[in-house]
Amino acid sequence: MEVKYDEIKVIGFDADDTLWINETYFRDAEEKFAALLEGYETKNTIDQDLFKMEIKNLELYGYGIKGFVLSMVESALELSNNNVSHDTLHKILDIGKEMISHPVELLPDVVEVLKQLSKKYRLIVLTKGDLLDQERKLERSDLSEYFHHVEVLSDKKESNYQHLLDHLEIDVKEFLMIGNSLKSDVLPLINIGAKAIHVPFHTTWQHEQVEDHETNGKEYQTISGLKELLKLV
Template sequence: MEVDYSKITVVGFDADDTLWVNETYFREAEQKFAKLLEGYETMNTIDQELFKMEIKNLELYGYGVKGFMLSMVESALQLSNNKVSQATIGEILNLGKDMLRQPVELLDGVKEVLRELSKNYRLIVLTKGDLLDQERKLERSGLSEFFHHVEVLSDKKEENYIHLLNHLEIDVNEFLMIGNSLKSDVLPLIEIGAQAVHVPFHTTWQHEEVKIEDGDYTYLKINKLSDIVEYLK
């Protein structure tokens, strides 16, 4: 598609599943969690109830592994009618701790893309989740040198982006956001007058899924992050 990025001076990047692997670890933990509780319910029911618990708790815990851990514990108590053993609760907590200890696996071409774009653009990270965990992952990633600013948001809605862009004194017409989530990284930016690029990841949390009709929004979709370089020369 034809895009005009001639006014762009600042490029924002989502982190999880845009720069490095993240959702895969949640799916693996969910499968292990369901296995731990298979004596109480079917695997499908366990998955559904855990998701409901996560959504119910989002307002309290926000996004990230720690909130996910608490939702798993609460779901285990609920699904077992408070009969789940202390040992199983310990195993659930270890699932979360293992997630927090995961090495940072960069997606293909990320470092090369950031190195190239940083020559001509100011690069920032706009992610959501747990502050300590995201800071830890960025440090482990070896990508910090490419970014002028890193922001961990409680959510990624229009008002969050507007507030941040104003705070950083970034003109909305000069900003381009790149991310894997239509709901969080693309549509809110288009709504406020910025531009956005969608780079799908093979796994998407169902809370981030959104259906739109062709022609409702105008944005660039690329297959891999390295494809953006040809549009931002």
């Protein structure tokens, strides 16, 4: 599909799994969680129970590590029929603390791509999740200098984007969003009349996955890595 980017003046980047690795650490945490509870249930049941618990708590806790840890604690109590050891509960809390403290690992070519694009476009970061976590990661990433603005959103629905673009006085026709999640970074933008490019990450959280019918007929390009951006815009 051929899409023109001539009008674009501002480019928004998702952060988690677009600029740096994130989902991998959640998958690792889930592996550790399943190993801690393997005496009580099959791995499949443990995985499913934790996912269900996260979705049940999502409206209350929102996205981010702290809500994930609280869901792990609750799921551990449930899966073990209240027999989980206190040592295991300590280890679950520690999994969360390690995730929060984890160094930032940038994805390939991020610095080069941002450096090039920042000469021609206004770049902004649009991420969702925990405010403190995201600010901390951006600081650790050393990428702040390339961005005019950083916005942490509680969610990434059409209304969140529309409200933010209005606030930043960005014309929707001049805005291009780059991100790994079709659900959060691509479809809402296409639906409000902006452009978006999909850069898949090898792992996508089940909750972020979309059905074929949601993407049918939507005009966006998919690239295999950020470096391809330099040829497109």
